[in-house]
Amino acid sequence: MSNYLTIVLPRRLENRLLAWLSPHLPAEPGAASLSAGQHSPEHLVVDLPGTEARLHHIARSAAADVFGDNGAWRSGQGDRGALFRGYAQSAHGEKVVFGVAGARALAAETDPGGDPIRASGLFASSPGEEWDGSHLAVRWQPGHLRVHTDFFRTLPLLYTSGAGMAAVSDSWQLLVRLRSALGLPVTLSPEALLAMRIDRAITEHPMNAQTVCSQVRLASVATHVVVPLQSEGAGEIRFEQTPYPEAFRAPSGSWSHGVRQAAVAMASTMKAFVAQPGITLRLSASGGADSRAVLAAMRRADPDQQVSVISTANRGGTDQRDYEVVHDLANRLGITVGRNPAAPEPTVIPYRHPFATYLVGSLGIHQRINIFPGRVGGAGHFTLTGHGAGVYKTSFGWRPFWKVRQDLNRFDTACGPVAGQLGVQFLESVGIDPAAPDASEWHFIGLRNSLHGGRVTLTSLLGHPPLMQRGLTGLAHLPSGAPQSMPAELRRDPKQNAPRPNTNMSAVLLTLLDPELSSIPFDKAAKNIDEQTRDAILRAAGGPLDDSEIPTADAYGAPTDVVNGTAETFLSLAESWGQGVEFSHKGIAPLVAEGAQIAADLGLGDWYRSLTDQAKLLLTTDTHLAHQPGVFGRLMTFLPLSGATVDGPMPTAPMIGPATQRHSQQQSATSAQAAVTVPRRFSGSVLRKVARRLRRGSVQALHRRRRSGRSGSD
Template sequence: MSNYFTAVVRTDLVTRVEAWLRERGSSPSEEHVERIGPDTTLVVVSAGISDCLAPGRFFRGTAMSPEHGAIAYGPRGWAALPDEARRDPHGVAGTFVLVEWDAAQVVVRRDLTGSVGLAWTSGDGITAASDSLLLLVDLRRWLGLPVTQNTEHLLARAFPNNKGAQQPCEETFVQEVSYAAAGRGLRIPLDTLRGEQDGARLTDRLLDAEVDEVATLRAAAAFVVRTMTALVRAPHVDVRLSFSGGYDSRVLLGGALRGGVLAELPVAVVDRDAGHAPDVVAARGVADRYGLVLGDGTRRSKGDELRPDALGTLASTTLGFYDTVFLEPVVQRGAVGLNGIGAGLLKGGWGWRSISELLPDAEKFVAERAALRAQSAKGVRAAGGEPGWADASELLYAAFRNGIHGAGVSIAVTMTTLRPLDQVALARLGHARVDGRSPRERREAALLYGAQPSRMTGLLALMDPELATLPYETPQKALSPGLVAERLAAAGGPLTPSEIDQPVALLGSPSDVPAGPSQLGLGAARHVGFHGPFQGPELLDLARRGAESVEDAQARLVYEGLLRKADQHVVRRGVEPRYAGPSLGKLLALAMIAGP
């Protein structure tokens, strides 16, 4: 990222927008400018834009449709998907952005779980959308439009755990910039040029459909097997599995095992503790059993390598929406990374509880907690739920964390990463009631499928019962052979050849998808002082600038505390920025927003 920037502009503003593009170093080869109405011009900016365009359409990324047994790369792949999938792009998973236009409107959509950020801002004669907060703020300043800090959001994002480490709702650090919940997009009518929400809310997709537990688990497991088989066997596709030894990535490993391709699958393990971390020990135990060589997932072919300006890429991408300060250092166009994130849609990520239970009263972080509770309530309502519901925490997780957390550390430099468990059918099953009541009846007291113990066991058992019972990183996660056998029987027994013999269809090619940020994004980052490598002291200088930019007195005290914490981790202890906690990312975001 910025993987994309688009603006619908009244004609009298076009020269000012074009002047901004030139001033920030945007390359004309990365721009598409088209007159789409008598007084309206469309601007789209992306690296490799010529590989993303079709008449009336810009598509960049990877679409995944378990319902249709297909994975689509780039515009060719998208066009080859069944009409039913393309008619409801909000319902398609993956990692993609889609902009379509005609004589009446422009619509901006992205994958179902929100892996690609979608934020927008409007002013007189213009609406702009992007996955980059920086670009939207910088454009507003260029046009002389106000940029106002959102104090409640600042306080909420300062809460010291992953509940505040990304967007909690449709509001952002800047009052004039909005963010779309997962499953939703943006519509811009040409007669008003004002952005409007587009697409069904998550609850409309999850709560009211009939759910068959056995059919859902078997179809989801079969899709994982078929996906792993297709990707590993596909010629000229470099694939790598990020493996932690836990339930989620173990399902994907099991898919390769069940499909007979495990020996051909490169498997990567992140080792921060010289092989002593519990998850690495568990991963090595699995590797020893199946004869795997664990490494960094080195690709099987070289391809096009991109070594991005790390700090500039971060500033032009997820910074401000997601607080992890990390980027893949080397990326190849068309390389396919696989991870198990998405399982939280079934088993939950935050404990299946109301927002007040998720953020209970406590003596510490009183202001931050109150603000995050208020913002999270807005986020749950944006997903179509109520903050008192028993699954409010998981609606919030699905709407604002699951997608960006799954893609956040790589999406700035690749849009071909896949999460085969990112399936809406699994989310429906997780949110299904098991108390016999109708979906919305007294949902604050609902008993829900995903809240029951060991909900990943069925998927693991369908892959390979022995794999499911091998040791995990903690004894509490252990699955006994008896439990695994019980869940396998309840799921209808082992998968049959007819369920898994047909690999998913790979439409288009991963090499069709451009990799890396636009020159516009990097230029805007340079303008605000974000360029070059990650270095502790330099990062702290920027972080200090972020703390000093906070206007509200109470919020400034809070962010000064975050600055001390970031200094202790990054400078005094020498901790890598990625592992220094989210404090640094929040401060850098504020420095970026503050401008040069």
């Protein structure tokens, strides 16, 4: 999210690009400004052999991303080359790679004297073969560029093309404004506009690959972007997609082998981090099983808590139960919660305008505001949470997608059918039957899991959520009769491959890693693992893990080789767009109003009036902006769209697309007229009631109305 912008550009368009970029490119450290003929450390230019186009890579310390035949490739003499940025770890946690230095070290060990790009294994030739982590991989070969990010798309990947130009970035706003700067058309998708209007969790991000800007698309999990190189520039981008059932294959062997392998991976990668000088492990713990499973792995990696820092909710707050549970287990086990004098202090380099990083990084792909005050510097820290468990637990209800569509239709009779159909199209595009009993979760895995969790890339590319593993995802989504499905004694129902609250995947991993820790009560009684359940888990999973089973993952490079944070170029651009405002209700109010006005100028005033009214009310409260729904982000998405046009007239009564029926293996084509011709909006009496609640500082009722399903972790 605003870590990179990589462009293949015909030379005839370079003057336009430089006119847009040059005023914002920083000079070398110590220089007052960028002199004529000098290169900015954030702008790498590469001649691409066989074409008149050149590659422009804009990122913090951009030249540090060059990998492979770097000298020859940069001068246009080599026949292949690559860019690598970030952190990677192998799917089973045997290896961790920090930056280009780590990638080179891995390649040298794997095949000394051979092709380093191939030898590193970091540049996947097919979708679904990517490593985990948070990284960008761009590989050039004669005739094309192949681009992907990490397997789960923690680092987002969006793309656009036209007039011989092709560009990829983790920032939607940068790609939209790049098109405008190059004089390329910017038009809007009516379907995406209607879906974005629905203020629910599932529509806080695109419902499929199509974003609000018709020319900017999102590459989800197991998708590669391929850029053909022609004599004068880039051809039309194509994408390659591996179906999810293939990308998320369950690991070979038994269920017990799969879960033990996953638990080992959690602890092994943390042991590799603990061995790095100056690093800290920082866990945000709650009262549930997800973060406690991560704590168990942390204790195996750092039993004396030399580099581990554990935080939790504040005492007396809304999460008081989390506070009580975490401090209870700390007292029982002698764990320090809060500041740990033994652990190295992390370095955080402040951003000038933290809110601008949100607007550049998240606008258009994740509407809920999340702010990071700065970027991680120095050796950094490995931030740990229970996030990632959503890929194998109930996030959107674990249900056929037609039930999600029903909820959307009930919530918004005008726009719900459109959003639901976009979701169906996404599932079909990744090889999932929308009628499958777990179809809702595959939609979560492909979109929200990545975009919601990936917001941390605004501050750091270091690390990977320990619970987010493709093998565990494959195990959890097996049919109940499969040989590798969960043992019957741990299931909620013997006929379903579904756990009880105290035998879910996090509970299993926790019990394998630390049986004592698993026996301490959780925030809810249903999650408690009694002695009988603990013994059943250990019996089914082969007993607790022994220290001899947990090696330290092989590490290549060092955390200091990973360059973190939004580029200064992007922050300067955001400031020039008027987005360098204070992060406060008063500070963001003009931008919200500007977005609403642009929507009205585009002829969307009626569709977005209800959101505009809600935003005005929410801005009168003192509730922290990070705890507000995604209304502000939806309206500010229009900021880079002034002067755009809508692809065709906006419908007054959206047509409902093919409906997915329960137990049906095929879609039946149906259509219906929506019951209203303008968006449903609050009545005056409801608005007055909502206003009274908001002024008392309570937005919980609004949140309950808007949420389409739970996401996140315990």
